[in-house]
Amino acid sequence: MHAFDVLGDPVRRRILELLAGGERASGDVVEVIRREFGISQPAVSQHLKVLRDSGFSVVRAQGARRLYALDPEPLRQVDAWLDPFRRFWEPRLEALATKIARGKRRRRLAAEPEGDPS
């Protein structure tokens, strides 16, 4: 499943926002999502599976608990896909500052095998 398909679902976007705040047990996520979206535990578990399988999150076991954490890599690729469009909304002067940041980042990662984000 492509990163953008993963982000197409509002429940998954919300889960990612939660994980951005730090590691969370599956049950915690279920509770929040249940409250906000009114869907069942299996539904949330299935979304967590999608996030795992697509690389957006990693899990570790702690007893019976499953602790989910964000893996930022796919989001970084989404961010990278936006690069050629940024000139449409980032005014020139400010683009300079951002270019410095992004340019450095890109040099740092130049050696990595990078799947075409399209």
Add this chain to the structure above:
Amino acid sequence: MHAFDVLGDPVRRRILELLAGGERASGDVVEVIRREFGISQPAVSQHLKVLRDSGFSVVRAQGARRLYALDPEPLRQVDAWLDPFRRFWEPRLEALATKIARGKRRRRLAAEPEGDPS
């Protein structure tokens, strides 16, 4: 259709990349997409409709031609949704430069009614 759903389709992402290079007639887009994805003219036309309806592009007529251009707004919102996640891949010092840029931008747009991108 939510911005992320629109971007979920590879054909639509490719069309947006084309439009990033400037205004294009429908027929031009059809030709490129046909070559790269092997789908029909109506299929492409339907994707162009999705892009129109979701605000990613605007059209003007020129005789029988329809000239499509990028409207960056939805992409900018996607970019904004990524903001809380950037700290995971933008190192501290560089984050400063970006923050300056994004901060300015946000102040400039503070008055606009901004739909929750989630």
Add this chain to the structure above:
DNA sequence: CAAATGTATTAGTCAATGCTTATATAAATG
């Protein structure tokens, strides 16, 4: 160990999406 808790998986349903073929509409052209 038996019951309870935390989480994942399976099977089945329903709605949404993307495609094709056929056709409609409008402008250009001979």
Add this chain to the structure above:
DNA sequence: CATTTATATAAGCATTGACTAATACATTTG
């Protein structure tokens, strides 16, 4: 004006995705 060109829309079909209910599996607890 008839034909061709440029594009959009409609109808039908297949696939996919998100849900629920039921159940499985593993860990904790009494």
